[in-house]
Amino acid sequence: MLQSEILTIMIFFVISIGVIILITGLLFMKEKNNKDSTSKRETDLENKLETQINEADNMLQELNNFSSFVKSELDNKYKELLFLYQLIEEKNQDLSNTNANTSNKKSKDSIDENSKTNDLEALQVLNNKNYDNIIKLHKEGKDISTIAKELNIGKGEVQLILGLAKMR
Numbered sequence: 001m002l003q004s005e006i007l008t009i010m011i012f013f014v015i016s017i018g019v020i021i022l023i024t025g026l027l028f029m030k031e032k033n034n035k036d037s038t039s040k041r042e043t044d045l046e047n048k049l050e051t052q053i054n055e056a057d058n059m060l061q062e063l064n065n066f067s068s069f070v071k072s073e074l075d076n077k078y079k080e081l082l083f084l085y086q087l088i089e090e091k092n093q094d095l096s097n098t099n100a101n102t103s104n105k106k107s108k109d110s111i112d113e114n115s116k117t118n119d120l121e122a123l124q125v126l127n128n129k130n131y132d133n134i135i136k137l138h139k140e141g142k143d144i145s146t147i148a149k150e151l152n153i154g155k156g157e158v159q160l161i162l163g164l165a166k167m168r
Contacts, residue, residue: 002070010063017056024049134161 148155
């Protein structure tokens, strides 16, 4: 919006200069026909034209100063926005890390509870009355299905007890 206003002002200014030059040119032509006052009128027109050109130069200088000011302000605002964006990203990253740490802690607590439960189950299996019988029959060379049939328990339980016995 600011650039369009500047552009509109500059266009108006250029058109004004063109009209002024055209008018002064026409006046200059008229005065040229009057040979009596030609030199006096020429100097007057030159002075008027020179003052208008000086005014136009001053206006252009003011526009340049204003556009430089606007550009510097925009640069400052852009830098502020970048800084704020970086702060937001850092805070977002900190929040993500905090959430991840909380999730990891909850997962570790859950895993610890599960491992305690599994350890208790393993101890219960090891304390099972069939534990000694299973180990004894296995050492005698009997296979898992035979041991399961003799003790009237599942093959999985026999495999579990034998696996736990190997781990000891």
